[in-house]
Amino acid sequence: MAAGFRGGRSSSEVRLTQWKWFSRAGAPTERVLIGVSLVAIVGGNLVFDALNPDAVPLAARLAVLVGAFIVLTVLPLVVHAIRRPAPYADLSAKTVRVRSRVTPFASFTTARRIETGRSKQVVLEVSAPGEKVLLELRDRLGRVTTDPTQDAIVTFLQGSRVAMPSSSEDPTGRFAHVNFPQHLTREQAIELASHPLTSPDIGAGHHDVEAPSRGESTIG
Template structure:
């Protein structure tokens, strides 16, 4: 179901968040870069199938060419490694390292800089890793910029309090709202039509207190 143009909510004033005197100045990088984050949003089954199909294809080609088993093994490892590297590079190009400047109320994603008020959507990507859940908040400013923030990593760690404070204040200054479908103009069923998306208030609450693995999430999980 395609969302229509969303009616942007005016950003809340800075006074609604942390006191301005306690907020850092200039550009503040948010989060850390992990190669494994490329798998967030995809199930472990999908990842396993990708690797299995790649290894199966290489093995079959090796048999047809009558290559020695050690050669096939080396080629398989090389191909899988290359695939992972390419996927990581593509992911970093699509989701660059974000930074926030609260002095100017701007978001920087890679080489793109946009006003925080231009950020209109937020969604939560979730993937289970062992006994923990990786939580990644993704925000977009139409087609201009996008950014993602790891709220809880595979080691069940969250960003430090200062980082979470900066991010929550930045989110308060955005125009994030739930997408609206033409078939549901009042947004009564937006949670079901767009299960991964969040309101601005939900995004702020999520950042201030990232849920543990046994705690409920503000989105529907299939």
């Protein structure tokens, strides 16, 4: 079944991102936004002083700096929200919708763990032809995605056809874990989504890690 398009949101859909749009995976961090804003404020003052400190009224100077601050902090977030809209899973139809584009679970064939540079964050990218979905399993503050979002993510992965990729040099995929160290099998992706705290090595080139299955206790 190929991807299609649909208008509107189904009542059976579950959002696959638990956190607000401005804190989703890939969004500009607070440090970057604060740094850019400080550069704009300092740079603006230097430009005003270089031109003529007395030529620009204080009120106008403040208005320009506040406007620059708003643009430089809000614009990157808006651009990110447009480029990375939230995905929704229709569990009854077994489809994922991004905006109006609808893709069946079974069309997603690869999953890889994204390196974010933050030790607490766990992000999974699941791909189908013409579609990529970012799943933030644990955010940069260390918060783990909970139900119903987590359950929807696990159901989505269970219905997918995610598998390790192969290459012409290794058609059987025997060395896939070496050639594609960040990629996961469907079982590994499900395990990572179920236990993002107890499976830190999955998708980092260590595919022999065994973790408890969903619903089992980790306490011996």
